[in-house]
Amino acid sequence: MSTVTSFRPRTRRNVELVLVLLAIAIVLMAYLNVGLAMDGKFPPDLVKYGFGLFVLSVGFHLVLRWRASYADPLMLPIATLLNGLGLVMIHRLDLAYGRTGSRLLEPKQLIWSALAVVLAAGVIIVLRDHRQLRRFTYTAMALGLGMLLLPLVPGIGRNINGSRIWIGIGPMSFQPGEVAKILLVIFFAGYLVQTRDVLSLVGRRFMGIGLPRAQDLGPILIAWLASVGVLVFEKDLGSSLLFFGVFVVMLYVATERRSWIAIGLILFCAGSYIAYLLFGHVQARVLLWLHPFSNQALAISDQLVKGLMGMAKGGLLGSGLGVGHPEFTYFPESDFIVPSFGEEIGLIGLFAMLLLYVLLVERGLRTALGVRDGFGKLLAVGLSFSMALQCFVVVGGVTRVIPLTGLTMPFLSYGGSSLLANWSLVAILLRISDQARRPLPDSEELAAASSAHTQVVRIQ
């Protein structure tokens, strides 16, 4: 059966609003839960807190209504929920440590959240079309590499927890790798969309897989060298894995050649193994990963062990927010915020949290499928996959899937750079999704302008 329709996808903005309100409600319940469990009374700043959260997220929602009305309706509620739960955990740890005044982390995180949401709204307003970003391909490369290497500059680079991925100017410290992540994805997308035709040429075939030509291996080798450099000089396996992984996956999507993934995996494994043989700090990380309970490992650090014990104590249902002891672990509000949640909301709560990330990434990938231009596809895949890989590196690190690294969990962990970067990342994804879901501007006009002789017919 075929009918003549003026098909117009729904904006789903109302769904988004309801979900945002639901997310705020969940966060406020968690906040109330912490207050009752730890102080035994109704937290007096609950209303103020709820109002702030409401203004920020509903404000962002209104910006979307105004400037990106077809944007994906799930991303904002998920980001709001994760950011809010992170705030609750940081608040809860402030209480546990008895922090007061300027040492309180939660107000700082709240200010960073506000700045990050404003920045994200700014991105939506200023960036009318994601294709504008393509113009900055090489600027993004230069900035991204600069950001990535900034911590190595003497004077401003800082060694924190054995990784050199921080810069500090005065009292401010910043993880430039978070921002570099977005810039490099923009560069990869712009670069690959230009060169994909060349890179997808098949050289000789080996075991049924078409290998690329030797002269086309240049880009992947450069990316590999850069990521090995990050591993060796910044002592950060997480960032290294993140950048190289994202590059390889984007290369694969651009060229549709699986051989790139195989080459990337081999290169990464070889690089890691060589680094393991050559560098003591890599060996220490591997020892902590494989034998965290051995005496040699405990002499280096018992952070991972403490996190594991916290998660184990949480069990299936968790101790309840405010009842466990996440403060026994070091950095429970940043690198180890996932074990903190595991202890207090249990395996079931942690599953729900991980599924929120899955949903967020899945919406991003769906956007990549839906958007029509190659640059947009690559950008959306790159941003979504970087989010997924970062979650994997962080949670995998604290649960002994891979060696522990110093990355932060998107939206949850304490840290301004992480919040700014991830909210901006979501803003770009929202912008692309608006393009992806927006009906073709000319289809209706075309229909309206059509004479009686021609019609646009959709067959459903």
Add this chain to the structure above:
Amino acid sequence: MNKPIRRVSFIVAVLFCTLLFSTTWIQFVTAKSLDNRPGNRRTLLDSYSRERGAILVAGSPVARSVPTKDQLKWVRSYPQAKLYSQVTGYYSFTYGAGGGLEGAADSLLSGQSDKLFYRRVLDLVTGKPPAGASLDLTISPKAQEAADKALGDQRGAVVALNPKTGAILAMVSHPQYDPSTLSGHNLKSVQKAWKALNADPGRPSVNRAIAGDLYPPGSTFKVVTAAAALSSGKFTEESQIPGPATLDLPQTSTKLPTDDHQPCGPGDKTTVTHALEISCNSAFGWLGMNLGSDALRTQAAKFGFGDALRVPLRVEPSTFPAKISQAGTAQAAIGQYDVRVSPLQMAMVSAAIANKGTVMSPYLIQDTRNSSLDVIDQTQPEQLSQAVTPDVAAALTRMMVTVVQSGTGTPAQIPGIQVAGKTGTAQNVKGGNPHAWFMAFAPANDPTIAVAVVVESGGHAGSEAFGGTVAAPIARAVIEAVLKP
């Protein structure tokens, strides 16, 4: 580009499934073993926030949890300070539970034991804060205090048993320590006490009665040799055996002399009874060689040597050497060479003879009570083995009575009560003073208490020490405390 994008979503799914698996592995599959890892502060804190069961002696607590106002909610207190230190052990927030029942019966005291499962479910339903089980001990405070007082500041150990049941009536090991110095919540003072305890050359944390370095039993082992001799059927109490001033040992130049370098009887002959009465080394050395090391080892094993007992404290198994020469057998027969025993083991030998040859499993916990003091578990006396026949036990009893009446053990005499006993003076390291031993039971016709005493390096008497002079009065004091009204 849509096909690879769909594949990427598959990769993402694999990544997240790995995380779901790894978190499940930690929080569900291996959660319990992580909880039980040593040094898990959360588990310790958990057990501290719950009322730990008390350890009771004759109805009054020797270890109990007292509520505090700090974060840990309960602090462990030991009202008798040192007296029960090796029995209770310590319970420390910093160093965990150990040293005695606190460690050995931790799951009961903390309420984690599977035996308390039904109770825990009930508590969960009724919303009652979970509490641990209390342990009612078999210790008789009178015997414990008497042993503690009689041992004084000498190093050594005293164990008293009820021969009919195996219930431990006294378990004292000197020197002692005060476990409450370790149970406080002041980290600094606890650390200081812990360091001092471990640096003490007298090693107060060691329970010499069951788990110290084992001692050579000296002449008290002659009772085991005598038991083997009578059980072999080749000898009776009155059998004439050689008892020269020195016994030549085959294949060596060493000789085995009697203590006073005199023959044990006219014509270098003596009876088995008289040999035990005066503790004749040459006669028992000869008996040992005549019976052979296998017979001695078998007899020792029947008394409990080599058994890894838990009372529920772990008892270091006593040993009889595995392979020895004839000369070595002669020395082992008088409790030298490589024979090593715990005081509890010698108390068990004494108790077995008192109990018609039957060895009862020793135990410390009479019953286990829940937080409302209802009995949830009661220890039933159990037979460990049959060491000798009732006839042999009766003969050995008669022989041990003569030891106290007219032999080396006269200081153990109690007016109105017939005591059976055996002394021991065990050569220790070369040049060091000998350990003084005494084992006994009373009343001889219907025994209700069996005791073993060891005083390290002769105690105050030093090189002049004999089992009869140093250890026998301590045993007498314990027996008197229990039997005299």
